[in-house]
Amino acid sequence: MPTRRELLKGGLCAALCSGLSVSLAQSERPERILVVVQLSGGNDSLNTVLPLEQDTWYRLRPTLSGVAQKAHRLAPGLGLHPELAGLAARFEKGHVAIAHGVGYPQPDRSHFRSLEIWHTGRVPGDPRGPRDVEAREGWIGRAGRELEQRAGGSPAALFVGAGRPELSFCSRGNPPAAIADRESLGLSTRIPAELLASLDAERPNKNAVDALLRSGARAARILGERLEQAANANLAADWPGGAFAQRLSLVARGIRGGLPTSLYGVTLDGFDTHLRQAQPHARLLAELDRGLAAFLEELERAGLEERVLVMVFSEFGRRAEENGTGGTDHGAAGAVLLAGRGLAAREFGPRPDLERLVDGDVPHSIDLRALYDGLRRDFLELPAEHGPEPLRLFA
Amino acid sequence: MTAAGQAPLLPPSVEGWHAGPGWIHASAWLARRRAAAALGDLAPRTPALAGLRLSDAVAALWPDEPAPDFLPALERAAEVAGDEAAAVIVETLLSAPQAHRI
Numbered sequence: 385m386p387t388r389r390e391l392l393k394g395g396l397c398a399a400l401c402s403g404l405s406v407s408l409a410q411s412e413r414p415e416r417i418l419v420v421v422q423l424s425g426g427n428d429s430l431n432t433v434l435p436l437e438q439d440t441w442y443r444l445r446p447t448l449s450g451v452a453q454k455a456h457r458l459a460p461g462l463g464l465h466p467e468l469a470g471l472a473a474r475f476e477k478g479h480v481a482i483a484h485g486v487g488y489p490q491p492d493r494s495h496f497r498s499l500e501i502w503h504t505g506r507v508p509g510d511p512r513g514p515r516d517v518e519a520r521e522g523w524i525g526r527a528g529r530e531l532e533q534r535a536g537g538s539p540a541a542l543f544v545g546a547g548r549p550e551l552s553f554c555s556r557g558n559p560p561a562a563i564a565d566r567e568s569l570g571l572s573t574r575i576p577a578e579l580l581a582s583l584d585a586e587r588p589n590k591n592a593v594d595a596l597l598r599s600g601a602r603a604a605r606i607l608g609e610r611l612e613q614a615a616n617a618n619l620a621a622d623w624p625g626g627a628f629a630q631r632l633s634l635v636a637r638g639i640r641g642g643l644p645t646s647l648y649g650v651t652l653d654g655f656d657t658h659l660r661q662a663q664p665h666a667r668l669l670a671e672l673d674r675g676l677a678a679f680l681e682e683l684e685r686a687g688l689e690e691r692v693l694v695m696v697f698s699e700f701g702r703r704a705e706e707n708g709t710g711g712t713d714h715g716a717a718g719a720v721l722l723a724g725r726g727l728a729a730r731e732f733g734p735r736p737d738l739e740r741l742v743d744g745d746v747p748h749s750i751d752l753r754a755l756y757d758g759l760r761r762d763f764l765e766l767p768a769e770h771g772p773e774p775l776r777l778f779a
Numbered sequence: 780m781t782a783a784g785q786a787p788l789l790p791p792s793v794e795g796w797h798a799g800p801g802w803i804h805a806s807a808w809l810a811r812r813r814a815a816a817a818l819g820d821l822a823p824r825t826p827a828l829a830g831l832r833l834s835d836a837v838a839a840l841w842p843d844e845p846a847p848d849f850l851p852a853l854e855r856a857a858e859v860a861g862d863e864a865a866a867v868i869v870e871t872l873l874s875a876p877q878a879h880r881i
Binding site: 496520539543546547548549551560561562563564573574575576578579580582583584585587594596597598600601603604605607608 | 843849852853859
């Protein structure tokens, strides 16, 4: 376990690699906003997007396939879990799409390694090597840095959640912008504003650790002030309780409040369902559906639905066959859900064929790099950065 | 510590703790600021700067010298704060970036 000093040194090295800078320029609400929802633990994609007409599914999942009875039927052979009513309704309107079988070559069943791959976009065998994994830079952090360079607004990327931000939001030289919840913004302080600002002011001729800490503190102070203003934006939708919805509501406030942020991240934990999966998985999907329904309704009421795209992913799917304890174990590729306007199709990629599993898993048919590059090129208007042809997501 | 994602003896996953810039994030800083404010609440109520040598307090809490204009600014803030002078001083000194190098 590294010491506090080693932790700081790690950050320092990363900062020095690219030059230390924290842009804090003010700008307007961006034209395009991507909200990335991570289902942590490995969501059981085959019990989320249901292959209703594949006999093999019923055979491999004698217990879990019970959800078929109340499934939302989206298209012949295709259903959604019964708890995903809101997403099913939006799928009907063409406002939700499913990207089937998203993953990467040589799938890794470790949560940590697979998350690293999803967060960095650097898959096994990438010719650029593990550089970004070692430097702890994520694909959203990279995109955020490019967006800040282009538009000047900051923070371009904001992680909303307790604890350490996900690796995807880390960017070389820039402390990730992150906030735990709305309550944490309420900083009543006795310190006069001028004195407070002087604490983290840049000082010439100081060492790099000092500069990094000052930069982080300054970014946090300004982010806190800016978010506190944005967080006062009124909400119109009927929001459910729960931490996930509360985090999404803070994202909604940031968007409605005009925060110059293009990339938001939120996680929903608990998807590592090895044991007696049916009920906890249903509860998690219900929490996901209710939170997203309120968030999307909020955008519609504010007339912002054209600007925002939501992407829901997990580090891997689960194995096709349920295990002996009513759960499922770590698998490979899984479905990614997209919610937004102007999507080119309701389904991307071929549906998983359970007669053609690889080592008991759904193999990937869409490389996550193609998905990321589709988002970069067609939504964020950034250059593609990977090898595979970008997925054409928009009409 | 928990709000900053650094709960003692509770690493974020069974993999342990990662090094890197991910720890120096805004959420952690805001949590540290709240902790500094809470510690300020514990400071005794005293008449402004009653016998307190600010330079000693800074030397005790910070590993390096403050900027030249810092001590006069803190002194003014403490005087304005009246009997909350000690609270202002504690909160200010612990909110500063250099306090996190202790």
